[in-house]
Amino acid sequence: MFESEKHAAKLDKHSFxxxxxxxxxxxxxxxxxxxxxxxxxxxxxxxxxxxxxxxxRKIINALLSISLELYPTLLDKSIEDKVFCxxxxxxxxxxxxAMYYIPKxxxxxxxxxxxxxxxxxxxxxxxxxxxxxxxxxxxxLTVMMGLACFTKKxxxxxxxxxxxxxxxxxxxxxxxxxxxQRLCYRIPLIQSAIVSENWxxxxxxxxxxxxxxxxxxxxxxxxxxxxFALGI
Numbered sequence: 599m600f601e602s603e604k605h606a607a608k609l610d611k612h613s614f615x616x617x618x619x620x621x622x623x624x625x626x627x628x629x630x631x632x633x634x635x636x637x638x639x640x641x642x643x644x645x646x647x648x649x650x651x652x653x654x655r656k657i658i659n660a661l662l663s664i665s666l667e668l669y670p671t672l673l674d675k676s677i678e679d680k681v682f683c684x685x686x687x688x689x690x691x692x693x694x695x696a697m698y699y700i701p702k703x704x705x706x707x708x709x710x711x712x713x714x715x716x717x718x719x720x721x722x723x724x725x726x727x728x729x730x731x732x733x734x735x736x737x738x739l740t741v742m743m744g745l746a747c748f749t750k751k752x753x754x755x756x757x758x759x760x761x762x763x764x765x766x767x768x769x770x771x772x773x774x775x776x777x778x779q780r781l782c783y784r785i786p787l788i789q790s791a792i793v794s795e796n797w798x799x800x801x802x803x804x805x806x807x808x809x810x811x812x813x814x815x816x817x818x819x820x821x822x823x824x825x826f827a828l829g830i
Contacts, residue, residue, distance in 0.1 A: 625660040627672055629744070630784050636760035637747045654765040661780045662773070666829060669783045670792050677790045678800070684808050686787055687816045688742065688823060689735045695720055696739035697778050700746060704759040705767040710749055712756045713737055743781040782827035791824060 620628070628634050634657070638650050664672070690696055699720050703711065711719070716737055717729030737757045740746040745766060746757040766777060782788055787804060791797040801820050805813040 622660040622663040623672070625657060626664055626780075629657060629661065630669075630672060630789070631674065632784065632786075636744055636762065638761040639758070650761055651765070654762045657762055658765050658769075658777065662776060664780075666776070666779055669780060669827075673783065673789045673793050675793050677786060678793050680786065680790055682787055682790070682804050682807065684812075685738075687805060687808065688739050688785060688787065688819050689816050690739050690819055691721075691732065691735070693739075693819075693822060693826070696736040697743070697745075698774075700736060700740045700757075701759075701763050701767055704746060704757070704763050708759070710751045710756050710758045711737075712751050712754045714754075716757075742785045743778070744784050745781065779827050779829065782823050785823065787820065788823055788827060791820070792827070797824060 625634070700716060703716070703719065711733075712730075713733035714726060714730045716733030717723045717731070718733075720736075721729070721732050723729035723732050734755070737746065741748055741757060741760075744760055745763050747760045749756050749758045766774065769777065783792070787801075790804060791800045794800040798821070801817060801824075802813075805817055805820070808816065
C-alpha cells in the first residue's frame with residue numbers, strides 16, 4: 599500500500615491540495631476509492647478556480663494514463679466482501695442520460711438541479727412523481743461516476759457539477775468514451791463484481807437485497823455497466 603493511501607482517510611476538503619505530489623497510479627487509486635473530494639465549492643476558499651482546473655486536468659490525465667485493461671488490478675480485493683443496500687445499486691433507463699446529458703446540462707447551465715427538474719428537462723416526464731424518479735435514478739449514477747455531486751436546492755435533493763465535469767465535457771467523443779469506461783470502475787458494486795472470480799454470479803448474489811422484479815431490472819443495468827467498463 600502506498601504511504602499516501604494510508605493517510606487517504608484523513609484527506610478532507612483540502613484533498614485537492616495533495617494530488618500534485620502523487621503519481622498517476624496513486625491518483626487513480628484514490629479516485630476509485632472515492633477518497634478525492636470532487637466538490638469544488640467545498641474548497642473554493644482554499645484555492646482559485648484556475649487551480650481547480652489544473653487539478654481536474656490532472657485527475658482526467660491520470661485516469662487516461664493507465665490502460666483500461668489494468669484497472670481491475672487497481673481495485674481493492676476486500677470490496678468483494680462488502681454488503682450493499684438497495685441505494686448502492688445503479689438503476690437507470692438510459693445509460694447515456696447519466697453519462698452524457700446530465701454532465702452536459704450541469705456544464706452548460708452552471709446551475710443546481712433537483713431530481714424533478716432533471717426529469718422534466720431531459721425526459722419530459724408526464725408527472726411530477728415520474729420526473730423525480732427518472733431524475734433521481736440517473737442523477738445518482740452520474741454522482742457515482744464522479745461527474746456530479748449531491749447538494750440541496752430549497753430543501754430538496756439536488757445535484758451540481760463536480761470538479762471534473764467541465765473538463766470531461768470539453769473532451770472529444772472518443773476521449774469521453776475512454777473516461778466513462780474508467781469512471782464505471784468508481785462504482786463500488788461494479789468494483790465488487792469485477793474483483794470476484796465470477797462477476798455475473800457475484801452480481802446476482804449482491805442484488806439479493808432487493809425484490810425479484812427489481813433485481814431483474816437492476817441486474818441488467820449492472821451488466822451493461824460492467825460490459826461497458828470491460829470493453830466487451
